[in-house]
Amino acid sequence: MIRDANRVPTVGAVTNNAALTPVDVLVNPATNGLLIDATLSSASTSFDHGAKSGIGATALAITAVDFPCYFGVIVKALAANPDNLYIGSATVTPGTADATDGVFLEPGRPVTIEVSNPNLLYAIADGAGPNKLYWVAI
């Protein structure tokens, strides 16, 4: 390891090929940021999924499953749904009140919501249904 004027050594590490050779950790002189080799996956290691049937004119939780998300939840409406769906919180309304209307979801369409848990999402239809949606939390 190289040293500063006071003989203080830099931080070192071993190489990842043989794990034997000591090398200096490098710093970008423009930013003083530590150089890192970001080869680790940023993808999630697990996911969960399910569906919610019988959605009509009353808001329903899409699931009771407690799954902490890494990215969020993809919700997809069944293509054969008779009505449009709206996705929101427990107070979600189907296009009838600006303050509480949910995200519009036509039959067959998906939407990705970067929420932390699928059990936070509720669905309501602008008709009596029955409608169905699918979800995957990741």
Add this chain to the structure above:
Amino acid sequence: MTDFKRDSNRVPVSGGASSTDATLTLPFRVNPVTGRLLVDSISAGVSSAVFDTGSNLDVDTVAEQLVAASMPAIRGVLMATPVANTGVIYVGNADVTAGTTDATDGIPINAGETLFLEIDDANKLYVIGSAANQKIFYVVI
């Protein structure tokens, strides 16, 4: 040569060597607001160094792995179905069902659609068709 600053107990901060000449000593820096170490990633963009492709050309009405061998991903797995598929392919865990059971139904991919899941290995994905002999293609990145 830069001296590493010391605290009141004369303990020096940590540092490394300059990436320009590997000789100049430089202290690491920390964001004073967050206390987090500043890093300079060589993979600062969102692209992946991993890229592989494949298909499963015979998805039937029993759940099966999208691909049996491990295919690690950095970003995730993009799946696409041909418009000629006659059924719907559902994607999920090993217990995935094809639109028959709310608790285990997978996310559907209709014919001609795509789906991207940020999962770290393609072999964690299972598929099942609403009809036999469906096809699905995938890209691992």
